[in-house]
Amino acid sequence: MSATITSSKAATNADPTVGEPAYLACNGVHKSFGTTTVVRGIDLSLTRGECVALLGPSGCGKSTLLNMIAGILEVDRGVISCDGVTMDDPKRGVRLPMQKRHFALVFQDFSLWPHMNVRDNVAFGLRMRGIRGSKRQERTDRALDRVQMGAYAKRYPAELSGGQQQRVAIARAMVVEPRVLLLDEPLSALDARLREELRDELSDLIRDLNMTTIFVTHDQTEALTMADRIAVMNEGVIEQIGSPQEIYTRPQTAYVAQFVGTSNLLEYETCDERVAIGGVQLAVNVSPRKPSGRCMVRREAIAVHRVHRDAPARVVDMSATNNGHVNIDAVCVQARYLGGTYDVTARDKAGVSWRGLAREPIRAGEAVSLTFSAEALCFLAR
Numbered sequence: 001m002s003a004t005i006t007s008s009k010a011a012t013n014a015d016p017t018v019g020e021p022a023y024l025a026c027n028g029v030h031k032s033f034g035t036t037t038v039v040r041g042i043d044l045s046l047t048r049g050e051c052v053a054l055l056g057p058s059g060c061g062k063s064t065l066l067n068m069i070a071g072i073l074e075v076d077r078g079v080i081s082c083d084g085v086t087m088d089d090p091k092r093g094v095r096l097p098m099q100k101r102h103f104a105l106v107f108q109d110f111s112l113w114p115h116m117n118v119r120d121n122v123a124f125g126l127r128m129r130g131i132r133g134s135k136r137q138e139r140t141d142r143a144l145d146r147v148q149m150g151a152y153a154k155r156y157p158a159e160l161s162g163g164q165q166q167r168v169a170i171a172r173a174m175v176v177e178p179r180v181l182l183l184d185e186p187l188s189a190l191d192a193r194l195r196e197e198l199r200d201e202l203s204d205l206i207r208d209l210n211m212t213t214i215f216v217t218h219d220q221t222e223a224l225t226m227a228d229r230i231a232v233m234n235e236g237v238i239e240q241i242g243s244p245q246e247i248y249t250r251p252q253t254a255y256v257a258q259f260v261g262t263s264n265l266l267e268y269e270t271c272d273e274r275v276a277i278g279g280v281q282l283a284v285n286v287s288p289r290k291p292s293g294r295c296m297v298r299r300e301a302i303a304v305h306r307v308h309r310d311a312p313a314r315v316v317d318m319s320a321t322n323n324g325h326v327n328i329d330a331v332c333v334q335a336r337y338l339g340g341t342y343d344v345t346a347r348d349k350a351g352v353s354w355r356g357l358a359r360e361p362i363r364a365g366e367a368v369s370l371t372f373s374a375e376a377l378c379f380l381a382r
């Protein structure tokens with residue numbers, strides 16, 4: 001369950017699915033509103049059953065892309081196809097109307113009809129398609145069962161919890177047996193606690209349904225927990241696409257590193273087959289592709305310990321590498337309790353600021369050592 005996706009802006013990950021045909025594909029898709037280009041040459045393809053998250057900050061073009069795929073918005077340039085059939089190709093005058101795509105779109109607010117009970121909400125799409133009688137009844141029951149809402153068929157939306165409403169919205173989307181499920185920020189309207197609960201539920205549901213799904217979110221945790229692959233968007237382009245693990249541990253750009261997780265971004269230079277990082281002339285035996293640039297280390301990869309004043313001098317140098325571990329002497333600037341651990345900001349003697357995690361309380365002004373594995377260093381393409 002994965003596929004090829006490329007971006008016009010950044011280098012992409014090696015294709016893990018050579019040979020697997022794309023089910024849904026966007027090629028060179030562009031969209032402008034007036035003189036502003038909002039989507040710039042997006043290439044994206046999903047295999048059947050795959051779930052891809054479009055992750056990025058507000059205004060980066062996620063909904064615009066989703067709405068073009070859904071057929072709500074017209075494509076300016078580029079091609080969108082599904083199951084080998086071209087749906088959009090303005091150059092050839094092709095544009096399949098929304099209702100002929102057989103895609104289902106679920107919005108942020110679920111958009112259930114308050115005056116209809118659960119069964120009627122779910123049956124609505126079938127009624128509109130002229131499906132009647134026992135056929136409609138059977139398909140409605142099946143959709144309700146798939147989301148485990150059969151027992152609530154007679155209730156009205158106002159009598160359901162947020163999670164149940166979401167299930168009904170998904171049953172209503174699924175009942176017409178769409179080829180692709182499109183979700184636009186399905187959890188954003190909820191408060192933090194409910195969102196977390198529903199995130200797990202929705203994630204299980206998407207997996208169970210085994211639907212080809214694209215969901216839009218600005219929330220990294222949602223993307224990391226729910227998607228097979230994440231496409232990180234920035235100003236209308238896909239910066240990087242890959243599995244959640246790839247995006248998290250091997251970001252290719254500073255933008256991706258900063259948008260997902262908390263990391264230290266540092267300048268590096270190579271000298272004499274070693275790499276100097278930050279202002280500390282830290283030397284590690286790894287070889288980046290470029291002679292100089294930026295690298296990153298995740299906050300949680302750096303262990304912060306208080307240096308006890310009566311302990312024997314630990315390192316002579318202010319920084320050192322041994323057994324693939326990097327040690328840096330620094331002074332705590334700030335520590336915040338996160339529950340269980342402390343988020344520590346510390347400055348080394350060259351004035352470079354680092355963020356790491358400590359298991360013990362540390363006060364500003366205290367001497368600390370920062371330790372991380374050289375393997376935790378990730379060199380960025382940009």
Ligand SMILES: Nc1ncnc2c1ncn2[C@@H]1O[C@H](COP(=O)(O)OP(=O)(O)O)[C@@H](O)[C@H]1O
Nearest residue numbers: 033034038056057058059060061062063064065
């Ligand atoms: N119908 C429209 N007319 C003009 N500008 C639009 C329209 N829809 C979206 N935009 C603009 O396009 C950009 C991307 O919007 P959108 O795709 O909704 O972003 P996202 O979903 O990532 O938050 C924003 O700057 C938004 O203001």
Ligand SMILES: [Mg+2]
Nearest residue numbers: 062063064216
């Ligand atoms: Mg949006």
